[in-house]
Amino acid sequence: MDTSNNVRASKNDAGPVVAIDGPAGAGKSTVAKAVAKIFGMAYVSTGLIYRALTLKALRMGIDVRETESLVRLAETTEVAVEPNEGECRVFLDGEDVTGELTSPEIGAYVSQVAEIPGVRSALLDIQRAIGSKGSVVMDGRDIGTVVMPCADVKIFLVADFDERVRRRVAQARERGYDVVEETVISEIMHRDKVDSGRTVAPLKPAPDSITIDTTGKAPEETIMEVAGVICEILSKNKDTKEVAGGKGDTPCFM
Numbered sequence: 001m002d003t004s005n006n007v008r009a010s011k012n013d014a015g016p017v018v019a020i021d022g023p024a025g026a027g028k029s030t031v032a033k034a035v036a037k038i039f040g041m042a043y044v045s046t047g048l049i050y051r052a053l054t055l056k057a058l059r060m061g062i063d064v065r066e067t068e069s070l071v072r073l074a075e076t077t078e079v080a081v082e083p084n085e086g087e088c089r090v091f092l093d094g095e096d097v098t099g100e101l102t103s104p105e106i107g108a109y110v111s112q113v114a115e116i117p118g119v120r121s122a123l124l125d126i127q128r129a130i131g132s133k134g135s136v137v138m139d140g141r142d143i144g145t146v147v148m149p150c151a152d153v154k155i156f157l158v159a160d161f162d163e164r165v166r167r168r169v170a171q172a173r174e175r176g177y178d179v180v181e182e183t184v185i186s187e188i189m190h191r192d193k194v195d196s197g198r199t200v201a202p203l204k205p206a207p208d209s210i211t212i213d214t215t216g217k218a219p220e221e222t223i224m225e226v227a228g229v230i231c232e233i234l235s236k237n238k239d240t241k242e243v244a245g246g247k248g249d250t251p252c253f254m
């Protein structure tokens with residue numbers, strides 16, 4: 001089910017929506033969490049939703065090639081997201097599974113699960129329901145293009161491959177996982193290929209997004225850059241709303 005024609009959040013009708021898309025390791029979650037805090041918005045990582053479904057599939061022993069079973073699973077599983085104080089907690093059929101979702105095992109399977117069109121459409125409504133409430137920073141791969149095409153601000157983060165690998169290795173080790181660099185290299189290569197090459201909602205910048213290269217930048221530098229862009233766009237939108245007599249009816253681009 002694709003309800004993209006009906007999507008309209010935000011451009012002022014709800015609180016602002018900030019979309020931060022980009023490949024694995026580009027810095028999305030660090031930046032999204034920080035700017036959500038700066039602007040007092042909720043933070044939602046949509047990748048965690050795909051990861052929660054992948055966790056369930058692994059628990060049930062469903063192979064990533066069993067497309068129909070995975071679609072059925074996506075249609076019958078309850079995934080709830082609770083943004084709270086800069087963190088994003090995820091509930092799988094009522095169970096808080098947040099702590100399990102960043103394991104290398106899930107990382108190795110999730111892009112294949114997320115590639116399945118039926119899985120994507122089953123998980124679209126929950127993402128749109130979150131976005132429609134407004135006042136939210138959402139990170140993912142297709143937030144600006146498919147999930148929230150009317151997002152007020154669309155940022156597309158990129159970084160050099162080697163740097164993305166270094167960040168992912170450091171992140172995994174910080175979380176206590178004993179990862180080998182070669183494994184991370186092949187996993188990121190594989191995920192880039194699958195995320196960008198899939199037929200439905202591939203990873204790509206929205207035409208009206210702003211691309212920011214985070215290579216060689218400290219997280220604080222990128223956070224301030226992104227915060228500056230958000231500030232500028234939101235105040236422009238506010239001015240437009242005032243000039244339009246308070247209607248705030250900026251047309252949706254998509």
Ligand code: DC
Pocket residue numbers: 024046047048050051110111114115139140141142143191195
């Ligand atoms: O951001 P992440 O690494 O947690 O994302 C996990 C996987 O989910 C990633 O391989 C791509 C997929 N994903 C997606 O297809 N669309 C999104 N909006 C978010 C994530």
